[in-house]
Amino acid sequence: MTHSFDAALAELRDLLADGAVLVDPDVTERYRQDWAKDPNAGTPIAVVRARTTADVQSVMKWAGTHGVSVVPRGAGSGLSGGATAVDGGIVLTTELMRDITVDPVTRIAVVQPGLLNAEVKKAAAEHGLWYPPDPSSFEMCSIGGNAATNAGGLCCVKYGVTTDYVLGLEVVLADGTAVRLGGPRLKDVAGLSLTKLFIGSEGTLGIITEITVRLIPAQPPASTVVASFSSVRDATTAILAITRSLRPAMLEFMDRASIGAVEDAMNMGLDRDAHAMLIARSDSPGADRDREIEIMASACTAAGASDVFTTDDPEEGEAFAAARRFAIPAVERLGSLLLEDVGVPLPALPDLVEGIERISEKYDVLVAVIAHAGDGNTHPLIVFDPSDADMERRANLAFGAIMDLAISLGGTITGEHGVGRLKKAWLPDQVGEDVMKLTQRIKTALDPDGILNPGAVL
C-alpha cells in the first residue's frame, strides 16, 4: 500500500454515507470472527456497512486501487470462518441492505443480501408462498450468506438447497463492475450458468448484492415421527429404509450426547437413555401423509426402535424440530466447539457415525453428533475446554480425523456450511490437485489481484 491506512480510509469515507466506515476497535472487534470463532482471525482496518449496490461498487474500486482485501460478511453466523477478518483488510457487511419485494404472480422475491432467512420466509408467507431452505440458524442467518455458502437445512432432504431456489443474482465483481445474472425466469439457459457459479463461492468471486429467489406454494401441514434407539446402528438402518421408500420432508438424527445437551437446556422430556433419536416428517397431502408416517414409523420399529411416537399436531412436531435446531447452542454450553459438516453417500452413513465414535474415543474428546440424516450430512460437534491446551490439541486432531474419515468414505468435508478458512487444508484431499488448479484458474480470471476474501476456500 502506497498510502497510509488513514489516507486511504479518508478517501473511502468520502465515497460513502456518514457512518458507513467504522474504525472504533470496540466495534470492529465484533466483526473479526463469525460463529466459527476462528482463533487466527486478523484485525480489520475498518468495517464498512454498505447500503446500496453502488456502495459495494465504490468499496471494490477503492479496494482495488489501494490493494486492500475485502472480506464480505452477512449476518456473521457462518460456521467455517468464511467471514474471518484478515489483517490490513476491511470487512464489508451487507447487514443494512434489507429490502425485499415479493411478486406472487411470478412467484419470486427480489431480496437484498442482509435480510434474514426467516424474514424472507415471513414475507413470502404473507402471500401464501414459501421459501423452503431452512438452515437451523434461519432466525439469525442472512439470505446473502445463505447464497454465498449454498446453505442447506432440515427440509432440504425433500425440497433442495439454496442454489435450487436462486433464479438470479446481482453481483459486484472484484473490479467494481455490477453484473445481473439470471432473473425472474423459471427456465433460462442463455449463456454459462454464472448464477450457479456464484452460489456457494463464499465471497471469493464477487459480492452478492441482490438475489431473486423462487417461491413455491405454502408447505402443507406436516406430521412427525420421533423414534428412540438403543444403538446408533439401528437408527442408521431405519434411515436407509426410509430414504429407500419415500422422500421425507425432514429426517434428522441426534446422538446421545446431543439429546442430553438439549434436554439439559430445554427440559422437554427427551429420552436421555437413548443412543440415537430420529425426527422424521411427512408433509404429503391428505391421507398420503398418514401412509408415509406409517411407513416411517414401521421402518423405525423394524430397525429396533425402543420407542416410536407420532403426531399430526404441527406444533407438537415443531417442538421436536426446534429441539434438534437448538442442538448446537445446547452442546456449546458444554465447552468450546469445533463444528464439522461432513457428508457421505447415504449407505456410508453408519460407517461414518461409528467411525466418529472411534475418533472420539481415540482422542478422548466428546463428539456430539447431529445430522440431516436423509441427506447423509452430519454435524459432529467436538467439545473442548479452551483452557486445556492438550484437550484443544486433541480436539483439533479429531477435527482433521473426522474429515479424513469422510473423504475415505467417498464423502465431503462440507455439506452445507462451506469450506471457509477452517477446512481449506482438507479441500485438496477431497477434490484433488487437478480440481484445485481448475478452481484457481477461475479465481484468477475473476479476481486477478486476490482481494476478494483472501484465505477462504483457496
Add this chain to the structure above:
Amino acid sequence: MTHSFDAALAELRDLLADGAVLVDPDVTERYRQDWAKDPNAGTPIAVVRARTTADVQSVMKWAGTHGVSVVPRGAGSGLSGGATAVDGGIVLTTELMRDITVDPVTRIAVVQPGLLNAEVKKAAAEHGLWYPPDPSSFEMCSIGGNAATNAGGLCCVKYGVTTDYVLGLEVVLADGTAVRLGGPRLKDVAGLSLTKLFIGSEGTLGIITEITVRLIPAQPPASTVVASFSSVRDATTAILAITRSLRPAMLEFMDRASIGAVEDAMNMGLDRDAHAMLIARSDSPGADRDREIEIMASACTAAGASDVFTTDDPEEGEAFAAARRFAIPAVERLGSLLLEDVGVPLPALPDLVEGIERISEKYDVLVAVIAHAGDGNTHPLIVFDPSDADMERRANLAFGAIMDLAISLGGTITGEHGVGRLKKAWLPDQVGEDVMKLTQRIKTALDPDGILNPGAVL
C-alpha cells in the same frame, strides 16, 4: 496447423481403437448438423467416436497439439446448432459411451454421456426409481447432451431441470485433463460449484464423460386436464390462475396451428377450431390429485374454456402428452422450421404469445406456438419454404423479432435448448456486455486456445 490433415489424422488413429476415426464423406455428412440444421455448418475433417474417457483425453491432447477444434456431440438432437460442425475441425461423438450403473440405496445412477434420456429413465424404473427431466425428444436425446444444455422438458414445471438432478460429473478439459466434480453426495459445498458451471456450458468449457444423477421414487400416477379455448388470452389467464394456486406436474400449451398440425399427423380428435389447448397434470397422491385436477379444471372454465375434459386414466392422459410432444415433428411436415425457445416471467406470457401473433402477421410467415406454459417457456416454430428465398428471409427476420420481443419483456432467448450458434447474436442483447466479458474471462481461463466448440454461445 503445421502438419497436413492426413498426417495429423494418422496420429489420431494410432491413439484410438480401430474404426474410431471416420473420414468417409458419406459418414461425416451425417454429423455436420444437429436437428437445428444450421445452414452454415462446416465440413469436419473427421468424426471421432470415443468409447472411453481416456479416448476423449487423447483426442483433446491431440487437438491441442495440432490446433484442431473439437465439436462435442451427443445424439445430435440439439435444436440450436450447438453441435454444428466447423470447417477443419473434428466432431467428437460420445454416442458409443453408453454404460450405466444404478445404485438404489444411494438413489443415484452413474451414466456415460451417450445413453439416451429414455434409457436412463428405464434403468431407474427397474429399481422403482425415476429420473424426472423429460425433454420432448427424450426417446432420442442423450443424457450427455441433456447435461451440456441443461435440458428441460414437460415435468420440469414441478420437478426441475437437468441441473437439479446432476450431483457429479467427470469432465475432460481442453488440455486433456480429466476432472471429477461433485459425486454421490446429496449435499456437497466443498469448493466452487464447478459441476453446475459445466451443466449448460454447451461443450465450450469441457467434454462431459460421466454423469452422476440423483434419482427419486417413482412418479405417482397422474390425472390429466385437457381444456380448449376460443382465445389465446383466455388460455393464458387460466395458466396464471393455475400456477398461482398449485404446482402442476405438467402445464403445456398448444396454439391453433400446432393443434391442426398434430391432428393432421395423429388424427386423435383434437378440436381444430380451438385457438388454444392446455394439457395439465397432477400427480399428487390420493385425494389431493382430485383436488388439484378440480382446481385446474375450474380455472380453465372460469377463464372461458370452451371444453374441459379430465381423466384419471394414465394412458388416456399420456396420449395428450404424446400429442404435445409430437408437435415439432408434426409442424415440420408443413415446411422447414426455425425453432424458438423464448421464455418470459410468467405474467408476461400473454404479451409474449400475442406479440408472436403480430410478428407472424407482420412477416407473413406461419408461427405455430407450443409452450411449457407453467414455466413461461415457449417454442414458437417458424415455418418456411426453403425454396422461397423471400419467405426464408422473412422467417429469419421473424426469428430475430421474437427473441427481441422476449428480451423486451424481461425474458430469455432460450429456456432449455441452449444458445448454440443460431441464437448467439442475441445473447449480448439479453445479458449485456459486462456479462459477456465475464463469460469470456471464464472461457479463456478454461480453454485459452479456443478449441472447444468454437463459435457456439460466444
